[in-house]
Amino acid sequence: MSIQKDFKRITTKSLQLLKEQKIKITALTAYDFITAKILDKAGIDIILVGDSLSNVFQGNDTTLPVTMDEMIYHTKAVAKGVERAMIVVDMPFMSYQTNPDEAFRNAGRIMKETPASAVKLEGGKRIAETVKKITEVGIPVMGHVGLLPQSIHSYGSYEARGKSVKEAKAITEDAIALEQAGAFAVVLEKVPAKLAKSISSKLKIPTIGIGAGAFCDGQILVTPDMLGLNVDFHPRFVRYYANLAEEIDIAVKKYIDDVKNGKFPTAKESY
Known part of the structure; x- marks a missing residue:
């Protein structure tokens, strides 16, 4: 585990080395200075300024209402408390879905107006062109496949994805497409552990699981959930580390x- 302690700052290269060394990657969310400072001091690898702030910070039912301005505002606050962790920022709903050019401009705005290290987009093959355009100019992109919270209305529920052979194949193809487009890592959300293991073995880049079993290269949880602050939300994949x-x-x-x-x-x- 000593390799992890040698990193003064976590970067895309650091994460790749952790995967290659089979050292698990740790990630949590933060939306404010104090929380980010605590997580960073504790040694977390990735801090995601997630659009989950729409739920746990703003009290909305979905992640859809959060805006670009709000994501940038929270990222600025988070960054002031971080010295080591890699800061990744969710691109909010409709900031990248319209076309690759608009997505490119919005990703550039996040990187220019905040000290973030990367952006995260939901989707697979349908956003591969967008990911390619963003990464080609040097903006690191983390992908996200499986259950996509920004697409919750099309699913109709938060049930796990990839349980059928057809859907498992599609999610696998999405993850591969993201890697080929230049993504440095992929979040696998609420997919069967067997599928997550298969995808993780196929990809050269790290996989970060949430409700995707133990075979991913790393894990992420929403911090208020794992700290027992969000008492009305307790899915099976969340472990309470405090109350x-x-x-x-x-x-x-x-x-x-x-x-x-x-x-x-x-x-x-x-x-």
Whole structure:
């Protein structure tokens, strides 16, 4: 594991080396300075400024409402807390689907206006031309196949994808198309572990799983989910590493009690 400690900054080259050395890649989301600083100090490899901020930060039902301006705003805040991790930014809905030229301009805007290291796009063969255009000018692109949250209305549910032979073949072809277009990594979301293992073995670039089993080259979770802050959302692929919602509830109630009963502030806490 020493190779990982030698990286002063995680880059696309670092991630490729981790895959080749069979060292798992770690990734989490962040939308603010304090969280990003904690994740970076702990040693996380990738911090994704995800469009999931639409759900866990803004309270929306889907990722669709979040805008380019909002993604850029949050990325600027996140970047101030990061020294080592690679910062990847989700390109929001309709910032790249219209045509490759608009996608190219929006990806360039993210890279120019923030200290991000890469952008992430959802889709496979249908966006391969777009990925190629963006990567050819030196902007690293992370792909995303399987369940695509920005396409949730076409699916009708958040059920796992790739369970049928036909769909598994299509997802595999999508992942390969992204690699051929120049993507440096691919997120596999909510696909069977057997399929994720097959795709990971076929690709030279790293795969990052979320609900895709243990055979991917790395894993990503939404930070508020794994910290137990989002108590209303607990799919089978999320493991609680803390129960911060309960701890915060206890702390806030104690604060309320201390204030109302004259226990806070004390003389030592006053000027």
